[in-house]
Amino acid sequence: MIxxxxxxxxxGANVVLDELDFAVxxxxxxxxxxxxxSGKTTILRLLMTLERVDGGTIHVGGECLTHVRRxxxxxxxxxxxxxxxxKRIGMVFQQFNLFPNMRVLRNVTEAPVHVLxxxxxxxxxxxxxxxxxxxxADKLDAYPAQLSGGQQQRVAIARALAMRPDVLLLDEITSAxxxxxxxxxxxxxxxxxxxSDITMLCVTHAMKFARDVSHRVLMFDRGRILEDKPPQELFERPEHERTRRFLRSVLEET
Structure with a gap:
Protein backbone atom coordinates (compact mmCIF):
# COMPACT_ATOMS: atom_id res chain seq x y z
CA MET A 1 0.00 0.00 0.00
CA ILE A 2 2.94 2.34 0.74
CA GLY A 12 19.36 22.77 3.82
CA ALA A 13 22.53 20.81 4.52
CA ASN A 14 20.68 18.48 6.91
CA VAL A 15 19.82 15.11 5.35
CA VAL A 16 16.67 13.94 7.17
CA LEU A 17 15.97 10.86 5.06
CA ASP A 18 18.93 9.14 3.44
CA GLU A 19 17.86 6.91 0.51
CA LEU A 20 15.09 5.40 2.59
CA ASP A 21 13.53 2.12 1.43
CA PHE A 22 10.53 0.63 3.18
CA ALA A 23 7.07 -0.71 2.45
CA VAL A 24 3.76 -1.23 4.23
CA SER A 38 15.18 11.07 13.20
CA GLY A 39 12.84 11.59 10.23
CA LYS A 40 9.64 9.91 11.43
CA THR A 41 7.24 12.83 11.03
CA THR A 42 8.91 13.80 7.75
CA ILE A 43 7.74 10.46 6.33
CA LEU A 44 4.13 11.35 7.16
CA ARG A 45 4.51 14.88 5.79
CA LEU A 46 5.85 13.48 2.52
CA LEU A 47 2.89 11.14 2.24
CA MET A 48 0.51 14.05 2.85
CA THR A 49 2.46 16.06 0.22
CA LEU A 50 3.19 18.75 2.81
CA GLU A 51 6.83 18.29 1.76
CA ARG A 52 8.41 17.26 -1.56
CA VAL A 53 11.06 14.57 -1.95
CA ASP A 54 14.57 15.56 -3.00
CA GLY A 55 15.25 12.13 -4.46
CA GLY A 56 13.55 8.78 -4.98
CA THR A 57 9.85 8.02 -5.33
CA ILE A 58 6.84 7.22 -3.14
CA HIS A 59 3.99 4.94 -4.22
CA VAL A 60 0.55 4.67 -2.60
CA GLY A 61 -1.76 1.82 -3.59
CA GLY A 62 0.46 0.99 -6.56
CA GLU A 63 0.31 4.55 -7.92
CA CYS A 64 3.25 6.91 -7.85
CA LEU A 65 2.50 9.81 -5.53
CA THR A 66 5.53 11.96 -6.16
CA HIS A 67 5.96 11.70 -9.93
CA VAL A 68 4.07 11.19 -13.17
CA ARG A 69 5.31 9.75 -16.45
CA ARG A 70 5.81 12.06 -19.41
CA LYS A 87 -7.63 11.34 -1.35
CA ARG A 88 -6.54 7.82 -0.42
CA ILE A 89 -4.75 9.07 2.70
CA GLY A 90 -6.13 10.41 5.97
CA MET A 91 -4.05 12.03 8.69
CA VAL A 92 -4.58 12.89 12.34
CA PHE A 93 -2.15 15.52 13.59
CA GLN A 94 -0.74 16.35 17.03
CA GLN A 95 -2.98 19.42 17.13
CA PHE A 96 -6.63 18.72 16.45
CA ASN A 97 -7.07 21.30 13.64
CA LEU A 98 -10.85 21.31 13.90
CA PHE A 99 -12.78 24.22 12.43
CA PRO A 100 -13.66 26.26 15.55
CA ASN A 101 -16.70 27.92 13.94
CA MET A 102 -18.31 24.61 12.92
CA ARG A 103 -20.22 22.18 15.08
CA VAL A 104 -18.88 18.63 15.42
CA LEU A 105 -21.18 17.11 12.79
CA ARG A 106 -20.18 19.69 10.18
CA ASN A 107 -16.48 19.30 11.04
CA VAL A 108 -16.80 15.62 10.04
CA THR A 109 -18.98 16.14 6.95
CA GLU A 110 -17.27 19.15 5.37
CA ALA A 111 -14.50 17.33 3.48
CA PRO A 112 -16.56 14.33 2.28
CA VAL A 113 -19.09 16.74 0.77
CA HIS A 114 -16.69 19.23 -0.79
CA VAL A 115 -13.72 16.97 -1.65
CA LEU A 116 -15.32 13.58 -2.33
CA ALA A 137 -22.75 10.46 19.38
CA ASP A 138 -24.09 12.94 21.96
CA LYS A 139 -21.80 15.78 20.81
CA LEU A 140 -23.04 16.34 17.24
CA ASP A 141 -24.11 19.92 17.93
CA ALA A 142 -21.19 20.93 20.15
CA TYR A 143 -18.48 23.35 19.04
CA PRO A 144 -14.82 22.28 19.47
CA ALA A 145 -14.31 24.78 22.30
CA GLN A 146 -16.98 22.93 24.28
CA LEU A 147 -15.04 19.65 24.12
CA SER A 148 -12.09 18.32 26.08
CA GLY A 149 -8.80 17.78 24.27
CA GLY A 150 -9.42 14.04 24.14
CA GLN A 151 -12.87 14.58 22.67
CA GLN A 152 -11.50 16.97 20.05
CA GLN A 153 -8.89 14.41 19.03
CA ARG A 154 -11.59 11.74 18.73
CA VAL A 155 -13.55 14.07 16.43
CA ALA A 156 -10.35 14.48 14.38
CA ILE A 157 -10.10 10.68 14.07
CA ALA A 158 -13.73 10.47 12.93
CA ARG A 159 -13.10 13.27 10.43
CA ALA A 160 -10.11 11.42 8.95
CA LEU A 161 -12.06 8.15 8.69
CA ALA A 162 -15.02 9.94 7.07
CA MET A 163 -12.88 10.37 3.95
CA ARG A 164 -12.76 6.56 3.62
CA PRO A 165 -8.99 6.52 3.23
CA ASP A 166 -6.99 3.43 2.38
CA VAL A 167 -4.21 4.71 4.66
CA LEU A 168 -4.49 6.42 8.04
CA LEU A 169 -1.47 8.41 9.27
CA LEU A 170 -1.15 9.24 12.98
CA ASP A 171 1.41 11.78 14.14
CA GLU A 172 2.01 11.80 17.92
CA ILE A 173 -1.71 12.28 18.36
CA THR A 174 -1.63 12.07 22.17
CA SER A 175 1.36 14.34 22.76
CA ALA A 176 -0.83 17.36 23.63
CA SER A 196 -11.03 -2.31 10.25
CA ASP A 197 -8.65 -3.41 7.51
CA ILE A 198 -7.33 0.13 7.06
CA THR A 199 -3.57 0.50 6.67
CA MET A 200 -2.11 2.49 9.58
CA LEU A 201 1.24 4.26 9.81
CA CYS A 202 1.81 5.72 13.23
CA VAL A 203 4.47 7.91 14.87
CA THR A 204 4.26 7.67 18.65
CA HIS A 205 6.09 7.60 21.95
CA ALA A 206 3.25 5.53 23.45
CA MET A 207 5.07 2.21 23.56
CA LYS A 208 2.20 0.18 25.00
CA PHE A 209 -0.06 1.34 22.19
CA ALA A 210 2.65 0.48 19.64
CA ARG A 211 2.97 -2.98 21.16
CA ASP A 212 -0.82 -3.54 21.22
CA VAL A 213 -1.78 -2.49 17.68
CA SER A 214 1.30 -2.85 15.46
CA HIS A 215 2.22 -5.67 13.15
CA ARG A 216 5.69 -4.15 12.87
CA VAL A 217 7.70 -1.47 14.68
CA LEU A 218 10.50 0.42 12.91
CA MET A 219 13.26 2.08 14.91
CA PHE A 220 14.58 5.21 13.19
CA ASP A 221 17.79 7.10 13.82
CA ARG A 222 19.34 9.80 11.62
CA GLY A 223 17.05 9.11 8.67
CA ARG A 224 17.69 5.38 8.53
CA ILE A 225 15.89 2.28 9.78
CA LEU A 226 17.94 0.57 12.47
CA GLU A 227 15.47 -2.21 13.23
CA ASP A 228 12.25 -3.51 11.65
CA LYS A 229 10.59 -6.21 13.75
CA PRO A 230 7.33 -7.40 15.29
CA PRO A 231 6.68 -5.33 18.44
CA GLN A 232 7.27 -8.06 20.99
CA GLU A 233 10.62 -8.93 19.46
CA LEU A 234 11.79 -5.33 19.13
CA PHE A 235 10.77 -4.32 22.66
CA GLU A 236 12.08 -7.44 24.36
CA ARG A 237 15.15 -8.25 22.24
CA PRO A 238 16.40 -5.11 20.46
CA GLU A 239 19.58 -5.71 18.47
CA HIS A 240 21.12 -2.23 18.51
CA GLU A 241 22.48 -0.39 21.51
CA ARG A 242 20.89 2.79 20.10
CA THR A 243 17.47 1.11 20.24
CA ARG A 244 18.07 -0.08 23.79
CA ARG A 245 19.06 3.43 24.91
CA PHE A 246 16.01 4.97 23.24
CA LEU A 247 13.60 2.46 24.77
CA ARG A 248 15.09 2.96 28.22
CA SER A 249 14.67 6.75 27.95
CA VAL A 250 11.08 6.53 26.72
CA LEU A 251 10.05 3.97 29.32
CA GLU A 252 11.60 6.07 32.09
CA GLU A 253 9.58 9.10 30.92
CA THR A 254 6.34 7.10 31.05
Missing part, protein backbone atom coordinates in the same frame (compact mmCIF):
# COMPACT_ATOMS: atom_id res chain seq x y z
CA UNK A 3 6.38 2.07 -0.83
CA UNK A 4 9.37 4.37 -0.41
CA UNK A 5 12.13 3.79 -2.99
CA UNK A 6 15.48 5.42 -2.14
CA UNK A 7 13.73 8.52 -0.81
CA UNK A 8 15.95 11.47 0.08
CA UNK A 9 14.76 14.53 1.98
CA UNK A 10 17.00 17.42 2.94
CA UNK A 11 16.43 20.63 4.85
CA UNK A 25 1.37 -3.92 3.04
CA UNK A 26 -2.40 -3.36 2.67
CA UNK A 27 -4.09 -3.65 6.07
CA UNK A 28 -0.79 -3.61 7.93
CA UNK A 29 -0.28 -1.44 11.01
CA UNK A 30 3.25 -0.08 11.30
CA UNK A 31 4.61 2.16 14.04
CA UNK A 32 7.67 4.39 13.68
CA UNK A 33 9.70 5.10 16.80
CA UNK A 34 12.96 6.91 17.43
CA UNK A 35 14.40 10.15 18.80
CA UNK A 36 13.17 13.60 17.75
CA UNK A 37 14.71 14.63 14.46
CA UNK A 71 6.83 9.90 -22.33
CA UNK A 72 9.95 8.07 -21.21
CA UNK A 73 10.61 10.31 -18.21
CA UNK A 74 9.35 10.56 -14.67
CA UNK A 75 8.72 14.18 -13.74
CA UNK A 76 7.56 15.72 -10.43
CA UNK A 77 3.79 15.43 -10.01
CA UNK A 78 1.61 18.50 -10.40
CA UNK A 79 -0.91 19.63 -7.78
CA UNK A 80 -3.86 17.94 -9.53
CA UNK A 81 -2.16 14.55 -9.39
CA UNK A 82 -1.13 15.06 -5.76
CA UNK A 83 -4.71 15.90 -4.79
CA UNK A 84 -6.07 12.76 -6.46
CA UNK A 85 -3.63 10.36 -4.81
CA UNK A 86 -3.91 12.20 -1.49
CA UNK A 117 -18.60 15.03 -3.62
CA UNK A 118 -20.79 12.90 -1.33
CA UNK A 119 -24.44 13.92 -0.98
CA UNK A 120 -24.98 15.84 2.25
CA UNK A 121 -27.37 13.28 3.76
CA UNK A 122 -25.00 10.39 3.02
CA UNK A 123 -22.09 12.33 4.55
CA UNK A 124 -24.14 13.11 7.65
CA UNK A 125 -25.18 9.49 8.12
CA UNK A 126 -21.56 8.37 7.79
CA UNK A 127 -20.47 11.06 10.25
CA UNK A 128 -23.06 9.99 12.82
CA UNK A 129 -21.89 6.38 12.56
CA UNK A 130 -18.26 7.36 13.03
CA UNK A 131 -19.00 9.69 15.93
CA UNK A 132 -20.78 6.80 17.60
CA UNK A 133 -17.70 4.63 17.02
CA UNK A 134 -15.48 7.21 18.76
CA UNK A 135 -17.99 7.64 21.61
CA UNK A 136 -19.27 11.09 20.73
CA UNK A 177 -3.06 15.39 26.02
CA UNK A 178 -2.76 14.44 29.66
CA UNK A 179 -2.47 10.68 30.38
CA UNK A 180 -6.17 10.08 31.04
CA UNK A 181 -7.30 11.81 27.84
CA UNK A 182 -4.50 10.14 25.88
CA UNK A 183 -5.71 6.73 27.08
CA UNK A 184 -9.25 7.35 25.80
CA UNK A 185 -7.95 8.35 22.36
CA UNK A 186 -5.69 5.30 22.14
CA UNK A 187 -8.60 3.05 23.16
CA UNK A 188 -10.58 4.40 20.21
CA UNK A 189 -7.72 3.62 17.85
CA UNK A 190 -7.39 0.10 19.26
CA UNK A 191 -11.06 -0.40 18.36
CA UNK A 192 -10.46 0.97 14.86
CA UNK A 193 -7.49 -1.38 14.44
CA UNK A 194 -9.52 -4.39 15.58
CA UNK A 195 -12.58 -3.72 13.43
Missing amino acids: RFDRVVKRF RPGERVTLIGPSG GERLVPADEKHLREVR GLPVQEARQRARELLEVVGL LDPELAAEVLDVLRDVART
Whole structure:
Protein backbone atom coordinates (compact mmCIF):
# COMPACT_ATOMS: atom_id res chain seq x y z
CA MET A 1 0.00 0.00 0.00
CA ILE A 2 2.94 2.34 0.74
CA ARG A 3 6.38 2.07 -0.83
CA PHE A 4 9.37 4.37 -0.41
CA ASP A 5 12.13 3.79 -2.99
CA ARG A 6 15.48 5.42 -2.14
CA VAL A 7 13.73 8.52 -0.81
CA VAL A 8 15.95 11.47 0.08
CA LYS A 9 14.76 14.53 1.98
CA ARG A 10 17.00 17.42 2.94
CA PHE A 11 16.43 20.63 4.85
CA GLY A 12 19.36 22.77 3.82
CA ALA A 13 22.53 20.81 4.52
CA ASN A 14 20.68 18.48 6.91
CA VAL A 15 19.82 15.11 5.35
CA VAL A 16 16.67 13.94 7.17
CA LEU A 17 15.97 10.86 5.06
CA ASP A 18 18.93 9.14 3.44
CA GLU A 19 17.86 6.91 0.51
CA LEU A 20 15.09 5.40 2.59
CA ASP A 21 13.53 2.12 1.43
CA PHE A 22 10.53 0.63 3.18
CA ALA A 23 7.07 -0.71 2.45
CA VAL A 24 3.76 -1.23 4.23
CA ARG A 25 1.37 -3.92 3.04
CA PRO A 26 -2.40 -3.36 2.67
CA GLY A 27 -4.09 -3.65 6.07
CA GLU A 28 -0.79 -3.61 7.93
CA ARG A 29 -0.28 -1.44 11.01
CA VAL A 30 3.25 -0.08 11.30
CA THR A 31 4.61 2.16 14.04
CA LEU A 32 7.67 4.39 13.68
CA ILE A 33 9.70 5.10 16.80
CA GLY A 34 12.96 6.91 17.43
CA PRO A 35 14.40 10.15 18.80
CA SER A 36 13.17 13.60 17.75
CA GLY A 37 14.71 14.63 14.46
CA SER A 38 15.18 11.07 13.20
CA GLY A 39 12.84 11.59 10.23
CA LYS A 40 9.64 9.91 11.43
CA THR A 41 7.24 12.83 11.03
CA THR A 42 8.91 13.80 7.75
CA ILE A 43 7.74 10.46 6.33
CA LEU A 44 4.13 11.35 7.16
CA ARG A 45 4.51 14.88 5.79
CA LEU A 46 5.85 13.48 2.52
CA LEU A 47 2.89 11.14 2.24
CA MET A 48 0.51 14.05 2.85
CA THR A 49 2.46 16.06 0.22
CA LEU A 50 3.19 18.75 2.81
CA GLU A 51 6.83 18.29 1.76
CA ARG A 52 8.41 17.26 -1.56
CA VAL A 53 11.06 14.57 -1.95
CA ASP A 54 14.57 15.56 -3.00
CA GLY A 55 15.25 12.13 -4.46
CA GLY A 56 13.55 8.78 -4.98
CA THR A 57 9.85 8.02 -5.33
CA ILE A 58 6.84 7.22 -3.14
CA HIS A 59 3.99 4.94 -4.22
CA VAL A 60 0.55 4.67 -2.60
CA GLY A 61 -1.76 1.82 -3.59
CA GLY A 62 0.46 0.99 -6.56
CA GLU A 63 0.31 4.55 -7.92
CA CYS A 64 3.25 6.91 -7.85
CA LEU A 65 2.50 9.81 -5.53
CA THR A 66 5.53 11.96 -6.16
CA HIS A 67 5.96 11.70 -9.93
CA VAL A 68 4.07 11.19 -13.17
CA ARG A 69 5.31 9.75 -16.45
CA ARG A 70 5.81 12.06 -19.41
CA GLY A 71 6.83 9.90 -22.33
CA GLU A 72 9.95 8.07 -21.21
CA ARG A 73 10.61 10.31 -18.21
CA LEU A 74 9.35 10.56 -14.67
CA VAL A 75 8.72 14.18 -13.74
CA PRO A 76 7.56 15.72 -10.43
CA ALA A 77 3.79 15.43 -10.01
CA ASP A 78 1.61 18.50 -10.40
CA GLU A 79 -0.91 19.63 -7.78
CA LYS A 80 -3.86 17.94 -9.53
CA HIS A 81 -2.16 14.55 -9.39
CA LEU A 82 -1.13 15.06 -5.76
CA ARG A 83 -4.71 15.90 -4.79
CA GLU A 84 -6.07 12.76 -6.46
CA VAL A 85 -3.63 10.36 -4.81
CA ARG A 86 -3.91 12.20 -1.49
CA LYS A 87 -7.63 11.34 -1.35
CA ARG A 88 -6.54 7.82 -0.42
CA ILE A 89 -4.75 9.07 2.70
CA GLY A 90 -6.13 10.41 5.97
CA MET A 91 -4.05 12.03 8.69
CA VAL A 92 -4.58 12.89 12.34
CA PHE A 93 -2.15 15.52 13.59
CA GLN A 94 -0.74 16.35 17.03
CA GLN A 95 -2.98 19.42 17.13
CA PHE A 96 -6.63 18.72 16.45
CA ASN A 97 -7.07 21.30 13.64
CA LEU A 98 -10.85 21.31 13.90
CA PHE A 99 -12.78 24.22 12.43
CA PRO A 100 -13.66 26.26 15.55
CA ASN A 101 -16.70 27.92 13.94
CA MET A 102 -18.31 24.61 12.92
CA ARG A 103 -20.22 22.18 15.08
CA VAL A 104 -18.88 18.63 15.42
CA LEU A 105 -21.18 17.11 12.79
CA ARG A 106 -20.18 19.69 10.18
CA ASN A 107 -16.48 19.30 11.04
CA VAL A 108 -16.80 15.62 10.04
CA THR A 109 -18.98 16.14 6.95
CA GLU A 110 -17.27 19.15 5.37
CA ALA A 111 -14.50 17.33 3.48
CA PRO A 112 -16.56 14.33 2.28
CA VAL A 113 -19.09 16.74 0.77
CA HIS A 114 -16.69 19.23 -0.79
CA VAL A 115 -13.72 16.97 -1.65
CA LEU A 116 -15.32 13.58 -2.33
CA GLY A 117 -18.60 15.03 -3.62
CA LEU A 118 -20.79 12.90 -1.33
CA PRO A 119 -24.44 13.92 -0.98
CA VAL A 120 -24.98 15.84 2.25
CA GLN A 121 -27.37 13.28 3.76
CA GLU A 122 -25.00 10.39 3.02
CA ALA A 123 -22.09 12.33 4.55
CA ARG A 124 -24.14 13.11 7.65
CA GLN A 125 -25.18 9.49 8.12
CA ARG A 126 -21.56 8.37 7.79
CA ALA A 127 -20.47 11.06 10.25
CA ARG A 128 -23.06 9.99 12.82
CA GLU A 129 -21.89 6.38 12.56
CA LEU A 130 -18.26 7.36 13.03
CA LEU A 131 -19.00 9.69 15.93
CA GLU A 132 -20.78 6.80 17.60
CA VAL A 133 -17.70 4.63 17.02
CA VAL A 134 -15.48 7.21 18.76
CA GLY A 135 -17.99 7.64 21.61
CA LEU A 136 -19.27 11.09 20.73
CA ALA A 137 -22.75 10.46 19.38
CA ASP A 138 -24.09 12.94 21.96
CA LYS A 139 -21.80 15.78 20.81
CA LEU A 140 -23.04 16.34 17.24
CA ASP A 141 -24.11 19.92 17.93
CA ALA A 142 -21.19 20.93 20.15
CA TYR A 143 -18.48 23.35 19.04
CA PRO A 144 -14.82 22.28 19.47
CA ALA A 145 -14.31 24.78 22.30
CA GLN A 146 -16.98 22.93 24.28
CA LEU A 147 -15.04 19.65 24.12
CA SER A 148 -12.09 18.32 26.08
CA GLY A 149 -8.80 17.78 24.27
CA GLY A 150 -9.42 14.04 24.14
CA GLN A 151 -12.87 14.58 22.67
CA GLN A 152 -11.50 16.97 20.05
CA GLN A 153 -8.89 14.41 19.03
CA ARG A 154 -11.59 11.74 18.73
CA VAL A 155 -13.55 14.07 16.43
CA ALA A 156 -10.35 14.48 14.38
CA ILE A 157 -10.10 10.68 14.07
CA ALA A 158 -13.73 10.47 12.93
CA ARG A 159 -13.10 13.27 10.43
CA ALA A 160 -10.11 11.42 8.95
CA LEU A 161 -12.06 8.15 8.69
CA ALA A 162 -15.02 9.94 7.07
CA MET A 163 -12.88 10.37 3.95
CA ARG A 164 -12.76 6.56 3.62
CA PRO A 165 -8.99 6.52 3.23
CA ASP A 166 -6.99 3.43 2.38
CA VAL A 167 -4.21 4.71 4.66
CA LEU A 168 -4.49 6.42 8.04
CA LEU A 169 -1.47 8.41 9.27
CA LEU A 170 -1.15 9.24 12.98
CA ASP A 171 1.41 11.78 14.14
CA GLU A 172 2.01 11.80 17.92
CA ILE A 173 -1.71 12.28 18.36
CA THR A 174 -1.63 12.07 22.17
CA SER A 175 1.36 14.34 22.76
CA ALA A 176 -0.83 17.36 23.63
CA LEU A 177 -3.06 15.39 26.02
CA ASP A 178 -2.76 14.44 29.66
CA PRO A 179 -2.47 10.68 30.38
CA GLU A 180 -6.17 10.08 31.04
CA LEU A 181 -7.30 11.81 27.84
CA ALA A 182 -4.50 10.14 25.88
CA ALA A 183 -5.71 6.73 27.08
CA GLU A 184 -9.25 7.35 25.80
CA VAL A 185 -7.95 8.35 22.36
CA LEU A 186 -5.69 5.30 22.14
CA ASP A 187 -8.60 3.05 23.16
CA VAL A 188 -10.58 4.40 20.21
CA LEU A 189 -7.72 3.62 17.85
CA ARG A 190 -7.39 0.10 19.26
CA ASP A 191 -11.06 -0.40 18.36
CA VAL A 192 -10.46 0.97 14.86
CA ALA A 193 -7.49 -1.38 14.44
CA ARG A 194 -9.52 -4.39 15.58
CA THR A 195 -12.58 -3.72 13.43
CA SER A 196 -11.03 -2.31 10.25
CA ASP A 197 -8.65 -3.41 7.51
CA ILE A 198 -7.33 0.13 7.06
CA THR A 199 -3.57 0.50 6.67
CA MET A 200 -2.11 2.49 9.58
CA LEU A 201 1.24 4.26 9.81
CA CYS A 202 1.81 5.72 13.23
CA VAL A 203 4.47 7.91 14.87
CA THR A 204 4.26 7.67 18.65
CA HIS A 205 6.09 7.60 21.95
CA ALA A 206 3.25 5.53 23.45
CA MET A 207 5.07 2.21 23.56
CA LYS A 208 2.20 0.18 25.00
CA PHE A 209 -0.06 1.34 22.19
CA ALA A 210 2.65 0.48 19.64
CA ARG A 211 2.97 -2.98 21.16
CA ASP A 212 -0.82 -3.54 21.22
CA VAL A 213 -1.78 -2.49 17.68
CA SER A 214 1.30 -2.85 15.46
CA HIS A 215 2.22 -5.67 13.15
CA ARG A 216 5.69 -4.15 12.87
CA VAL A 217 7.70 -1.47 14.68
CA LEU A 218 10.50 0.42 12.91
CA MET A 219 13.26 2.08 14.91
CA PHE A 220 14.58 5.21 13.19
CA ASP A 221 17.79 7.10 13.82
CA ARG A 222 19.34 9.80 11.62
CA GLY A 223 17.05 9.11 8.67
CA ARG A 224 17.69 5.38 8.53
CA ILE A 225 15.89 2.28 9.78
CA LEU A 226 17.94 0.57 12.47
CA GLU A 227 15.47 -2.21 13.23
CA ASP A 228 12.25 -3.51 11.65
CA LYS A 229 10.59 -6.21 13.75
CA PRO A 230 7.33 -7.40 15.29
CA PRO A 231 6.68 -5.33 18.44
CA GLN A 232 7.27 -8.06 20.99
CA GLU A 233 10.62 -8.93 19.46
CA LEU A 234 11.79 -5.33 19.13
CA PHE A 235 10.77 -4.32 22.66
CA GLU A 236 12.08 -7.44 24.36
CA ARG A 237 15.15 -8.25 22.24
CA PRO A 238 16.40 -5.11 20.46
CA GLU A 239 19.58 -5.71 18.47
CA HIS A 240 21.12 -2.23 18.51
CA GLU A 241 22.48 -0.39 21.51
CA ARG A 242 20.89 2.79 20.10
CA THR A 243 17.47 1.11 20.24
CA ARG A 244 18.07 -0.08 23.79
CA ARG A 245 19.06 3.43 24.91
CA PHE A 246 16.01 4.97 23.24
CA LEU A 247 13.60 2.46 24.77
CA ARG A 248 15.09 2.96 28.22
CA SER A 249 14.67 6.75 27.95
CA VAL A 250 11.08 6.53 26.72
CA LEU A 251 10.05 3.97 29.32
CA GLU A 252 11.60 6.07 32.09
CA GLU A 253 9.58 9.10 30.92
CA THR A 254 6.34 7.10 31.05
